[in-house]
Amino acid sequence: MTPEEEFERALERVSRHGRDLQHLSSFFCKNEDIVLAAVMNDGYAIQFADSYIQKNKDIALVAVETTPTVYCIVHESLKADEDILYAALKGHGSNLLYAPEKFQSDFKAVLEAVKSDGESLAFATEEMRDDQEIVVAACKQNGMALSLASPRLRETRFVVRTAIKQTGRALEFADPELKKDRELVLEAVSDFGMAIKYADATLQTDVEIAKAAVNHDGFVYPLISEDLKKNHDIITTAIEHDGALLQFVPEQCKTPKLAMKAVHRSGRALEYVPFSLKNNRQIVLEAVRNDGTALEFASPKLKSLALVVTEAARQTPLALKFADEKFSKDAKFLVNLFKTVHTSMSQEMGRLQYEVLDARTKYKELQDETSKRFQEVHDHATEILREATDNMEKNRKESVLRKLSALKEEAEEMYSSMLVAIESNPTSSEEKILEFAHNIMERVQRMTDKFSGKKETYGQGVYQKEPSIQRMSVSSRSIEAKEATEKAQRAQKSTQSQQEADDVVRDKISRTVSQAVENTKLTLEEAAKIHPKVSSQENRKEHPKTLDEALHDLKYEGNEVVDDLKVIASEEYKDLKSRLTSAFERGMHTIRDFAHSHEVDM
Numbered sequence: 341m342t343p344e345e346e347f348e349r350a351l352e353r354v355s356r357h358g359r360d361l362q363h364l365s366s367f368f369c370k371n372e373d374i375v376l377a378a379v380m381n382d383g384y385a386i387q388f389a390d391s392y393i394q395k396n397k398d399i400a401l402v403a404v405e406t407t408p409t410v411y412c413i414v415h416e417s418l419k420a421d422e423d424i425l426y427a428a429l430k431g432h433g434s435n436l437l438y439a440p441e442k443f444q445s446d447f448k449a450v451l452e453a454v455k456s457d458g459e460s461l462a463f464a465t466e467e468m469r470d471d472q473e474i475v476v477a478a479c480k481q482n483g484m485a486l487s488l489a490s491p492r493l494r495e496t497r498f499v500v501r502t503a504i505k506q507t508g509r510a511l512e513f514a515d516p517e518l519k520k521d522r523e524l525v526l527e528a529v530s531d532f533g534m535a536i537k538y539a540d541a542t543l544q545t546d547v548e549i550a551k552a553a554v555n556h557d558g559f560v561y562p563l564i565s566e567d568l569k570k571n572h573d574i575i576t577t578a579i580e581h582d583g584a585l586l587q588f589v590p591e592q593c594k595t596p597k598l599a600m601k602a603v604h605r606s607g608r609a610l611e612y613v614p615f616s617l618k619n620n621r622q623i624v625l626e627a628v629r630n631d632g633t634a635l636e637f638a639s640p641k642l643k644s645l646a647l648v649v650t651e652a653a654r655q656t657p658l659a660l661k662f663a664d665e666k667f668s669k670d671a672k673f674l675v676n677l678f679k680t681v682h683t684s685m686s687q688e689m690g691r692l693q694y695e696v697l698d699a700r701t702k703y704k705e706l707q708d709e710t711s712k713r714f715q716e717v718h719d720h721a722t723e724i725l726r727e728a729t730d731n732m733e734k735n736r737k738e739s740v741l742r743k744l745s746a747l748k749e750e751a752e753e754m755y756s757s758m759l760v761a762i763e764s765n766p767t768s769s770e771e772k773i774l775e776f777a778h779n780i781m782e783r784v785q786r787m788t789d790k791f792s793g794k795k796e797t798y799g800q801g802v803y804q805k806e807p808s809i810q811r812m813s814v815s816s817r818s819i820e821a822k823e824a825t826e827k828a829q830r831a832q833k834s835t836q837s838q839q840e841a842d843d844v845v846r847d848k849i850s851r852t853v854s855q856a857v858e859n860t861k862l863t864l865e866e867a868a869k870i871h872p873k874v875s876s877q878e879n880r881k882e883h884p885k886t887l888d889e890a891l892h893d894l895k896y897e898g899n900e901v902v903d904d905l906k907v908i909a910s911e912e913y914k915d916l917k918s919r920l921t922s923a924f925e926r927g928m929h930t931i932r933d934f935a936h937s938h939e940v941d942m
Contacts, residue, residue, distance in 0.1 A: 383407025
């Protein structure tokens with residue numbers, strides 16, 4: 341498998357399961373594109389990235405936006421970054437706990453946190469808990485945040501009402517004086533019936549408040565006062581919630597109508613019906629049809645009634661153990677009961693089978709729709725990721741081409757400067773000088789053409805060639821060189837001395853050579869990012885010399901050239917030209933060996 345195929349496979353893997361990054365080689369954990377794809381799927385994948393990548397703000401920001409709770413493990417140097425912090429607080433307010441301490445007293449940061457999670461007010465300073473705007477924002481998100489507000493704000497009606505609107509439970513944390521506010525208490529119990537126990541005692545006996553509380557939660561009925569338990573409307577409301585609440589209703593209020601309503605809601609509420617009503621056939625039949633075991637609480641007379649026992653047994657065969665003993669010895673009754681129960685069970689089984697079939701059909705429809713939606717989302721996300729990757733590679737290629745172009749211009753300027761300097765020395769041989777200069781340019785040109793013309797980039801699984809930078813012809817360079825020579829000769833005839841002209845030339849050569857070396861380093865570093873082979877870990881093991889070392893050699897040799905050119909007008913010129921040629925050859929040889937060892941054509 342080629343490095344390009346490995347890269348594509350790794351990218352697809354982490355795009356589906358971000359945390360699979362932990363199972364990839366360290367090379368991929370250092371690749372920004374791979375890590376970015378991983379954190380877009382699961383923010384926690386950032387913990388498996390190289391430590392250098394974990395400090396990358398853009399990648400950390402994507403991780404936090406994907407999984408807000410990952411903020412607690414992002415690099416400490418990034419936790420104070422406002423873009424990352426506010427993204428974390430917006431997604432999960434409790435991240436305020438992990439923010440630098442200064443932000444826990446920062447109005448903007450705390451406000452952002454409580455808007456996301458009201459109870460994150462717990463991590464703010466006392467000063468922030470006493471800020472009305474912040475506390476109101478917290479209570480709008482979670483009324484229970486009132487418990488974290490300052491005592492002063494718990495006394496503020498507007499703040500308390502804001503909390504109660506979100507949840508009636510907040511009444512518990514209101515100031516005692518506000519618990520006497522009828523309007524606030526009524527609003528609270530309408531949302532949360534049990535809040536009546538937090539109201540002032542004077543309001544717990546209020547009929548309207550009690551009725552509103554029971555209407556929301558029938559099990560509030562046992563908590564209200566004895567006088568209110570006799571209220572017909574309140575009793576009826578409670579029984580409609582659960583018939584078993586009949587046990588808390590005063591005996592004098594248990595009418596046949598109320599008993600019928602109770603056993604209709606809960607058959608076993610027959611237990612709390614007055615004894616006189618347990619002998620009422622209609623009430624008992626209604627009870628056993630709801631729950632056959634309610635036969636246990638029927639009167640002995642009705643337990644021996646075949647109709648009642650049959651109805652109870654149809655609901656559940658367990659009811660037979662509460663029937664009169666005579667039925668266990670009556671074979672005819674048992675046969676008829678078996679037929680009745682069998683028919684009833686068959687009908688129930690048919691109904692259940694139909695419901696199961698209907699449920700399966702709906703489940704299949706839902707599953708198909710879910711799969712369709714998931715595929716649409718997956719395809720859309722894949723396309724976005726692909727476009728983002730292509731754009732990043734395109735921008736990177738354009739950057740390399742621009743630097744290659746700059747390198748070419750610097751090399752040409754260096755070439756012309758060398759010719760001017762050499763031509764200014766009357767002891768030089770023009771033919772040998774031109775040959776030497778042409779060799780320099782051809783080597784630089786070949787390196788430029790190879791990196792710009794044969795560079796491959798990832799794009800939808802296909803590696804496409806980029807157009808080469810147009811090569812300047814040798815004849816054109818020769819013409820420019822001759823023009824530069826003529827200009828230099830004319831300059832020699834001017835009022836400036838030969839020594840001043842040489843100083844200008846030497847300074848220009850020094851600057852151009854140094855700049856060319858620096859641009860070469862930048863270009864090769866950019867090219868290494870695009871060519872995975874250049875960064876291959878295996879190749880680095882086989883060829884321990886790094887790119888920096890190779891470039892250092894070239895820069896060192898280039899510096900030697902600059903030093904030697906300072907004596908360009910001296911009698912040692914011939915020896916200088918030989919050393920210049922040797923130095924440049926050694927530098928180019930170092931780069932060529934390094935590139936060849938990493939499978940990059942020169």
